[in-house]
Amino acid sequence: MHEQYQPREIEAAAQSHWDAQKSFVVSEQPGKETFYCLSMFPYPSGKLHMGHVRNYTIGDVISRYQRMLGKNVLQPMGWDAFGMPAENAAMKNNVAPAKWTYENIAYMKTQLKSLGLAIDWTREVTTCKPDYYRWEQWLFTRLFEKGVIYRKNGTVNWDPVDQTVLANEQVIDGRGWRSGAVIEKREIPMYYFKITAYAEELLSSLDDLDGWPEQVKTMQRNWIGKSRGMEVSFPYDVASIGSAGKLNVFTTRPDTLMGATYVAVAAEHPLATLAAQGNPELQAFIDECKSGSVAEADVATQEKRGMPTPLFVEHPLTGDKLPVWVANYVLMHYGDGAVMAVPAHDERDFEFASKYQLPIKAVVRTSAGDEVGSEWQAAYGEHGTLINSGEFDGLDFVGAFDAIEVALLKKHLGKSRTQFRLRDWGISRQRYWGCPIPIVHCESCGDVPVPEDQLPVVLPEDVVPDGAGSPLARMPEFYECSCPQCGAPAKRETDTMDTFVESSWYFARYASPHYTGGMVDPAAANHWLPVDQYIGGIEHAILHLLYARFFHKLMRDEGLLSSDEPFKNLLTQGMVVAETYYRVLENGGKDWFNPADVEIERDAKGKVIAAKLASDGLPVEIGGTEKMSKSKNNGVDPQAMIDAYGADTCRLFMMFASPPDMSCEWSDAGIEGANRFLRRVWRLAHGHVGKGLPAALDTASLSDVQKDVRRAIHQAIRQATQDIGQHHKFNTAIAQVMTLMNVLEKAAQDSAQDRALLQEGLETVALLLAPITPHISHELWQELGHEDVIIDAAWPAVDDSALVQDNLTLVVQVNGKLRGQIDMPASASREEIEAAARVNENVLRFTEGLSIRKVIVVPGKLVNIVAN
């Protein structure tokens, strides 16, 4: 055993052993319990970032721990390889997205391997390869025929200068990021997944996901947004329009119907279009509403504006004339693109009505009273007893809901309805680097799905996009084809699919990644699925996880697999953040400096007081900790850290810095500390092994001091097992091992028994660290005299007899304040504990002159004496 800890050699040796033995290649083994551990696959952006290192280390710790519990563990990896960054890189460097992507994959794969992850690389999946996406196209055609996919118009960001559709991310302050042109909303035909048909199930089966964080389930429930309300129809004023009709709205507050004072429609609503005929002013307003991005955050934060139309509708119950307004806060795609406005009981309506002097009529008695003042109060939105509502006066919410429904039904002007906030999933993208949509447009046959024997529709890989629309739409060799049904000349669809589609089913493909007979081999899929543990960033809490759940149900309904949900347990990891440093430029912008180039100045207590740039010695501003990003230039390159300290040190630091679901702050000093700890472990083991391996431990004849050491060993096992196995709190598990190391380093090494105890201690350290720092543990295990390898060793078991303690220290409080401690035999009764506490010197001092009202004894913990 080498005297120094040499991570480079140790890690290379361990990794080549695993490679040679194919240690992490798994196959279905009937009868052996499976554990499918999956980390969200990366987008091959160029090189690994710290978020990847964190994600994959967490997954690896769980995988290796489960393997030590004796399970058949599957941990696969792949590449979410389609997406916009490849097109951007292509435009910047004049290189084809395919080439750029494949090169990135090759490099990032070497990086992942250097982390020593227990991955079955034979199952690698790359979503931009035809053998993957052909099954996505196959499913598309099946779903299209079933009607689960359909075509309708959708709204997109249109850049009028570049003549192209932009992603929300590419719209900055309402303008195109490259052209600077004001963005317009434009309607184009798209394909949609009918996810709303699964809304009810996506909602209800959340209740069965016990292994998911409550927070994520809440977000999904709110996103799906099931609400019970009323569909209400407002008949048009025939005379003023020259045609009759009904304006339909949906409301969750039909009890406030008698307080509706106007109705508002979205700019895209047919009624708005109708009203704008021969009304240039209104038309101008509608056009203005069409500028800006389609992102809801932009729409919802813009100033609420509106314009009256000359139109009126009739109140369905009173027959009163209500004016029709066009308002920019009404969303066309939610409900019916129109709302009934009750300014007295809805904050947005209140704001709008106040701005445009529309009437406000209170119809609910709230905790704020019967009146509505000039300032909005939260109480106005409460449920309460109806007032000013004619025959409905005095009814509560439920009573009014029912009575108003009866009244509306009688007039055929409304009925109760369940509404979802969830919208169908539009997947058409006018982009090149994505999976082609397998549809052929034929003049006589319409939209024809590409037959199975003609799949895949292969994406040409030698194309360099230029940012002006989709290149496929300009490639006759791609789009010219004949109709699969009638054989006439036809045009292939040139849109590609949303990249969320690929990431919605990759977890199933890993079960049978090379299967050529279908999307998945049902036997393999059912063997491995559902995923036992899924790990990824919290930023995916809604969209990706909802789409993957949806796809799983689609595949189930195709008969491809039998489970209802894809991910049994979910762990959402926090972000990796780091300090930022900048200087303000003359133009007011900021110049960001990488932490690696900045020197820190501290005061006597170690508090950071200033920072300067190493290269010029001049001060820089400290910008606070933020998510590692290119824009803030605060990224720390994991490769540099692995090269300098080794993978084990990086993994240990990452797992120790904070629990996985919290954000994790990068610290150069912290990684030094992690490295120091591994060197300490190595040094202790080296000293121990150098003296020859000891004989077996005789647990029956331990001295009190030796019992203390052994208790420390088994306390560490107990705690670390709980922390890793149950709570995924790797930071406290590591702290336990550190505490154990502190004990072992101080323990005697004189007698054979001492040395046997140290052997047990060091084996425990190696085993408890094995999932976290697998390379050093691999090496230590051999040095400690084991023939087998540590990845196949069993996780250590707690010897309860080692934990027994004869005496306990209890805390004594007076009125909840700590006043002393008493040592008591573990067997002491309540009465004995209370008696001992009462005569404690400090307790007597603080209870002098007071009478004791109550004594609370918490066994094994404390005594609280209540006195006054």
Added chain:
RNA sequence: GCCCCGAUGGUGAAAUUGGUAAACACAGCAGACUUAAAAUCUGCCGACCGCAAGGUCUUGCCGGUUCGAUUCCGGCUCGGGGCACCA
């Protein structure tokens, strides 16, 4: 704007069910070893008062429940994630 989450020493954090706030580290300070440096080891380390024993205060802010609140409840402030074409 809407939904979700978070806030504890100089720093990262810990605290089974409401029961000793600050475990384990990092940084810092003092010392040992060394010709020196590195490495390593030992001690101190929330704030304030005190020679000390000890005391008072302290978990973003305000209030409540409780013998006892970092933990539960109500109301704020600030920070983060998501908002359907970033992945």
